[in-house]
Amino acid sequence: MATLLSIQEAEQPLAPAPSWGAFLELGFRPVYLAGALWALIAVGLWIFAPHWLSGPLAGVAWHAHEMLWGFVATIAVGFLMTAGAAWTGINPVQGRALAILCALWLVARLGFLAGAGTPFLIATLAELLFFTLAAAALLRAVVVSRNARNYAVPVLLLALGVSDALFLLAAHDGDYALLMRQFNAGLLIMTLIALLVARRVIPFFAMRAVPGLQIPMQLRSGHIQLGASGIAVACLLADLPIAQALALAVAGVLSLQHWVSWKPQAVLHKPLLWILYLGYLSLGIGLLLAAASVAGVGVRPALHIHVIAMGGFSLLIIGMITRTALGHLGRPLEADRSMVASYALVIAATVFRLLALQPSALAIHLLHVAAFLWVAAFALYLWRFVPMMIRPRADRPAPAAAPVATPATIVRPGR
Structure with missing residues (x-):
């Protein structure tokens, strides 16, 4: 031996x-x-x-x-x-x-x-x-x-x-009046950026995640959409409300047309995708509400702001900071239960916030519920992603472990 x-x-x-x-x-x-x-x-x-x-x-x-x-x-x-x-x-x-x-x-x-x-x-x-x-x-x-x-x-x-x-x-x-005009300008510029980014990434992400799915990138209509959004900003600053309303309506209609052409029914089983689709849909609806508000059609100004900001930006954000973080951290592109829960919380917060815009005795309570849901959504995101964000990529090769020598008893044949 x-x-x-x-x-x-x-x-x-x-x-x-x-x-x-x-x-x-x-x-x-x-x-x-x-x-x-x-x-x-x-x-x-x-x-x-x-x-x-x-x-x-x-x-x-x-x-x-x-x-x-x-x-x-x-x-x-x-x-x-x-x-x-x-x-x-x-x-x-x-x-x-x-x-x-x-x-x-x-x-x-x-x-x-x-x-x-x-x-x-x-x-x-x-x-x-x-x-x-x-x-x-x-x-x-x-x-x-x-x-x-x-x-x-x-x-x-x-x-x-x-x-x-x-x-x-x-x-x-x-100057409160000027302040609100500058806020609306910033909101529209941010909308333009969101439309540009979302129109690029949503079809790309969808076709990569759903085998066999083919959807258009909407390049030509996308350029018109961005141009209309830019015209809306210029008309706002130039105080041309009718032209601004028309430009907003064009951008909104094109957003909805894009959404339909991207076959939303094909991504219902992919949370990382349907949250982005829902955010893009909300942007389109928000732009149409903004057009109605500017044209004086009886839409409360706060409504389109919250549809764009919470229904549009926030849903796109919670989806993007999940999906892009997973991709760049070398993690599987699949949403776990905590991520889907954060999506549901942001959606619920948006619904309650929009309900709270309607004058009623329940408005303040609805507002508090919306705030609790919102805080919970982003707290859950931080709980899940902080440990990943502060460490190297999961797929980055780790340093090789030093070999560990251990005694072994070898029995020779015939013994």
Whole structure:
């Protein structure tokens, strides 16, 4: 009998440890988490502690600003920084530069909470730097790579920042009418960006996920849709309501036509897809309601805003920050129960918020229910995704484990 030290037993692979390098390697990691966290904090403050909000951005002005630019536009920046790396082969921002971008965003959020005076001015500067530097980083990537198809995207991102600056200036001057006009301009610019992104990714994602599914990318009508959305922004700023209403109606009708052509019945078994379809449908409906509101057809102004913002942006966001995060983290593109639950919670929050817009004795209670559901949805997202976001990709090869030598008794033949 001989004892040999020759048998190697492989250790069970351990989950990779959290890593700052991994966390800051692509824009979606910190920005998605920051946006989702702020989504639940901002709604919680607005509904349950509005007395904490003071200064030029107080009350409705703070709520409108923080939900559009502090949450929705922030998630758009995270998505575009990550998509830009795929479009161009150049990572627009990572590492220390990404950390600085996130620090600017955080300074803005805290400054706007601090009130008037110097904190408001510092927050405004940080906010504008956030959008300017993000747009510049994306512009550099598309220009260096000569990615002509996406030259307009950083320009749209910069326009979103300009609308933010004009909103903040109106808030500082106390001009509520001008403030609402700038908010509506920002809402339409964000809608244009959402339509552009959704029209590209939804058919692409659907045809990859559903075997045999063939649906049109709607390039030609998509260009008309984007042009109509841009005209709507210009008409808003030029105070041409009838032309604005017509442009909004064209964009809305085309959105619904796209949705039908993408065969929504084929994706009902794919939560990662139907949530995006539902968000795109809501954008189309919201644009038609916006057209009716601008034309004075008896639609309450708050209705189209919430259909676009909650039914459109928020459903697209909860779907995109799930699907794109899974893809870029090397995870299977399948929604688990917690993810589907977060989708259901955002949908329910949207329904209750829209019901709360109707004057009734139940309105305040419906509003509180909507807020609880909203907070729960994004808390659930954070619970599921924070552990993944702070670690390296799941499909990245781990360092080989050191061999472990163990004694083994070998019985020779015939013994």
